[in-house]
Amino acid sequence: MPLTRVAPILPPILVFDLDGTLAETAGDLIGSLNVILERERIAPVSLADGREMVGAGGRALIQQGFKAAGRAVDPDRLEVLFQDYLAQYESRIAQESHLFPGVVATLDRFEAAGWRFAVCTNKVEGPSLMLLRELGVAQRFGAICGQDTFKVDGQPISKPDPRALTMTIDRAGGDLARAVMIGDSKTDIHTAQAAGIPVVAVDFGYTDAPVHTFAPDRIISSFDSLWDAVESLKIGANVGA
Ligand SMILES: O=C(O)COP(=O)(O)O
Numbered sequence: 358m359p360l361t362r363v364a365p366i367l368p369p370i371l372v373f374d375l376d377g378t379l380a381e382t383a384g385d386l387i388g389s390l391n392v393i394l395e396r397e398r399i400a401p402v403s404l405a406d407g408r409e410m411v412g413a414g415g416r417a418l419i420q421q422g423f424k425a426a427g428r429a430v431d432p433d434r435l436e437v438l439f440q441d442y443l444a445q446y447e448s449r450i451a452q453e454s455h456l457f458p459g460v461v462a463t464l465d466r467f468e469a470a471g472w473r474f475a476v477c478t479n480k481v482e483g484p485s486l487m488l489l490r491e492l493g494v495a496q497r498f499g500a501i502c503g504q505d506t507f508k509v510d511g512q513p514i515s516k517p518d519p520r521a522l523t524m525t526i527d528r529a530g531g532d533l534a535r536a537v538m539i540g541d542s543k544t545d546i547h548t549a550q551a552a553g554i555p556v557v558a559v560d561f562g563y564t565d566a567p568v569h570t571f572a573p574d575r576i577i578s579s580f581d582s583l584w585d586a587v588e589s590l591k592i593g594a595n596v597g598a
């Protein structure tokens with residue numbers, strides 16, 4: 358009898374954004390930014406203003422800090438400041454950061470139903486891993502991918518490029534057709550929409566406009582609502598539900 362090759366059945370997957378979605382990190386992010394701004398003799402950014410600036414990565418955060426003071430920063434200087442910012446951030450990685458309520462129970466519930474998890478963030482991969490380890494959940498994710506994880510033709514690939522998301526799903530061994538993105542910013546929502554992947558927005562993260570403006574498929578105000586939100590997407594992935 359000829360052997361037939363059977364395609365592996367990949368598990369459904371939840372892909373989480375990190376800052377403002379899985380974890381409240383603004384205190385450490387903005388604290389690090391303000392050290393850099395102070396050295397440049399620029400007024401510190403308040404936590405409230407800073408929460409609207411996070412989402413596109415550290416370089417964008419620094420640029421916004423400069424912009425808020427009516428200043429611009431040239432690309433070479435930005436690169437130097439970004440390295441300083443990273444060193445600063447790594448030195449205080451989870452001093453003021455914590456998981457949002459319900460994250461662990463939510464992962465437990467989805468995992469018991471056969472789901473896999475990944476993180477797709479615009480943070481750099483190293484500090485992302487460091488943070489998730491510090492918060493005790495790094496081992497829950499099949500892949501933790503940051504702005505420097507993937508390169509195509511020598512160019513880094515990061516959100517909102519949809520390939521950042523699809524490559525993360527691939528790396529975690531999840532099913533592209535049964536994937537859901539969970540994020541807090543327009544960057545996440547646009548990334549998922551461009552990849553043709555349903556997206557659940559959290560409304561408690563970092564954004565410069567209410568998340569409904571960006572038309573996510575669902576909006577949740579607490580992780581306790583994620584199960585129902587994902588189930589209502591009817592993507593045929595609720596194994597064991
Ligand atoms: O730190 C940032 O600016 C972005 O990080 P996030 O993609 O995890 O929200």
Ligand SMILES: [Mg+2]
Binds near residue numbers: 374376377411541562
């Ligand atoms: Mg975010």
